[in-house]
Amino acid sequence: xxxxxxxxxxxxxxxxxxxxxxxxxxxxxxxxxxxxxxxxxxxxxxxxxxxxxxxxxxxxxxxxxxxxxxxxxxxxxxxxxxxxxxxxxxxxxxxxxxxxxxxxxxxxxxxxxxxxxxxxxxxxxxxxxxxxxxxxxxxxxxxxxxxxxxxxxxxxxxxxxxxxxxxxxxxxxxxxxxxxxxxxxxxxxxxxxxxxxxxxxxxxxxxxxxxxxxxxxxxxxxxxxxxxxxxxxxxxxxxxx
Amino acid sequence: xxxxxxxxxxxxxxxxxxxxxxxxxxxxxxxxxxxxxxxxxxxxxxxxxxxxxxxxxxxxxxxxxxxxxxxxxxxxxxxxxxxxxxxxxxxxxxxxxxxxxxxxxxxxxxxxxxxxxxxxxxxxxxxxxxxxxxxxxxxxxxxxxxxxxxxxxxxxxxxxxxxxxxxxxxxxxxxxxxxxxxxxxxxxxxxxxxxxxxxxxxxxxxxxxxxxxxxxxxxxxxxxxxxxxxxxxxxxxxxxxxxxxxxxxxxx
Numbered sequence: 001x002x003x004x005x006x007x008x009x010x011x012x013x014x015x016x017x018x019x020x021x022x023x024x025x026x027x028x029x030x031x032x033x034x035x036x037x038x039x040x041x042x043x044x045x046x047x048x049x050x051x052x053x054x055x056x057x058x059x060x061x062x063x064x065x066x067x068x069x070x071x072x073x074x075x076x077x078x079x080x081x082x083x084x085x086x087x088x089x090x091x092x093x094x095x096x097x098x099x100x101x102x103x104x105x106x107x108x109x110x111x112x113x114x115x116x117x118x119x120x121x122x123x124x125x126x127x128x129x130x131x132x133x134x135x136x137x138x139x140x141x142x143x144x145x146x147x148x149x150x151x152x153x154x155x156x157x158x159x160x161x162x163x164x165x166x167x168x169x170x171x172x173x174x175x176x177x178x179x180x181x182x183x184x185x186x187x188x189x190x191x192x193x194x195x196x197x198x199x200x201x202x203x204x205x206x207x208x209x210x211x212x213x214x215x216x217x218x219x220x221x222x223x224x225x226x227x228x229x230x231x232x233x234x235x236x237x238x239x240x241x
Numbered sequence: 242x243x244x245x246x247x248x249x250x251x252x253x254x255x256x257x258x259x260x261x262x263x264x265x266x267x268x269x270x271x272x273x274x275x276x277x278x279x280x281x282x283x284x285x286x287x288x289x290x291x292x293x294x295x296x297x298x299x300x301x302x303x304x305x306x307x308x309x310x311x312x313x314x315x316x317x318x319x320x321x322x323x324x325x326x327x328x329x330x331x332x333x334x335x336x337x338x339x340x341x342x343x344x345x346x347x348x349x350x351x352x353x354x355x356x357x358x359x360x361x362x363x364x365x366x367x368x369x370x371x372x373x374x375x376x377x378x379x380x381x382x383x384x385x386x387x388x389x390x391x392x393x394x395x396x397x398x399x400x401x402x403x404x405x406x407x408x409x410x411x412x413x414x415x416x417x418x419x420x421x422x423x424x425x426x427x428x429x430x431x432x433x434x435x436x437x438x439x440x441x442x443x444x445x446x447x448x449x450x451x452x453x454x455x456x457x458x459x460x461x462x463x464x465x466x467x468x469x470x471x472x473x474x475x476x477x478x479x480x481x482x483x484x485x486x487x488x489x490x491x492x493x
Contacts, residue, residue: 044391047395048395049303069392070488071390071391072388075386075388075392077389077407077410078487079413079486079488084383088392088396089396092396092402092406093397093399120487122486139242140396156478
């Protein structure tokens with residue numbers, strides 16, 4: 001995936017200007033930056049939900065439905081059961097009921113929510129809702145998973161668990177993950193590469209390969225190497241705030 | 242049992258006001274040709290039960306027909322208006338017309354157009370009750386969360402599919418609010434229509450008024466309110482059935 005000279009503005013406000021960024025297949029990349037720096041806009045452009053004003057975004061492969069998006073909140077349809085929510089993308093793409101329910105059940109199992117399939121979003125905790133949202137993103141077997149501060153509203157314990165689950169999904173499925181966050185610790189813990197955006201114009205302030213083990217677990221959270229990486233990211237972020 | 246007990250607070254004012262009215266009329270504090278004693282309203286209701294029951298059925302049929310018509314048309318118009326900003330700008334002001342039209346003034350016109358009888362009454366109920374359906378449905382459809390619209394776009398959902406599977410269910414709580422308001426208005430519209438050009442409770446009220454039968458006027462008005470309450474209850478039931486699993490308004 002390659003972005004070249006991408007520019008995007010809303011009315012007169014230029015959010016992103018002259019952005020060049022290359023993301024290799026199978027990468028786990030975290031995008032960090034202060035509020036309003038264009039993180040979400042970048043993600044929407046990668047999902048083809050918004051077009052850049054100028055510049056180009058080349059995505060390989062160019063097939064439809066290869067991209068999945070996880071939003072800041074779970075954004076489930078409250079009138080649908082967990083299973084029907086997870087199966088929604090396949091339903092919209094026109095898959096037969098047996099196929100879509102079988103796939104949705106498998107996805108729910110992956111996020112350990114199999115037994116909750118008949119419940120409604122109002123009956124779930126915030127963490128469970130977010131897991132349904134993850135399952136919904138996974139049912140189409142995406143090659144590219146885009147996440148927009150997905151765990152920001154959750155308590156820390158739930159967030160730690162979901163971090164590990166997400167990392168596992170990335171490892172087992174070999175997908176490309178672009179994870180937008182404003183949490184330095186989360187970015188450092190999850191990603192293999194972190195990109196810090198400047199406050200204005202979406203300039204890339206820092207693009208760093210994180211030198212941490214492939215296996216990420218709770219022990220790593222106490223590891224000085226993680227602290228070291230966080231310090232570097234923090235330095236770049238602080239210059240921007 | 243809990244439901245019954247929850248009705249007690251609403252019954253207290255009813256009992257108190259009825260008793261007070263009865264006493265006030267009996268002791269001559271209020272003239273009985275201005276406000277009838279509740280007991281004489283009850284008597285009028287029993288004496289004229291066949292006439293009143295027939296009138297109630299006629300009014301119910303017209304109000305219900307007008308209400309169903311404004312539900313169907315109102316939702317259809319709202320869907321049409323929601324299709325683009327330009328269409329909204331062009332047509333919404335004319336939808337507001339229904340809200341501002343003085344029904345009592347155009348009821349005679351309705352008689353000229355539709356003749357005496359049920360058609361005029363249904364038209365009157367329709368004109369009065371359609372606006373809240375349009376306004377609430379439109380606002381519900383337009384306030385669908387942008388992230389969910391993105392989600393549907395991401396998976397290539399067409400506009401009709403998005404409308405049916407996302408916008409419409411998301412708007413349902415607001416649509417039902419519109420229907421609640423419309424149900425009461427439909428009864429009012431039917432009564433007004435009957436005043437001018439029809440049978441039913443409206444015409445009973447009109448005739449009893451000219452005969453100075455205040456007790457019978459009250460009896461008919463009471464039945465009209467009961468009809469309004471019944472329609473309202475029907476919408477509440479519909480709301481409970483459709484929303485109980487997922488919307489805060491129907492959860493304890």
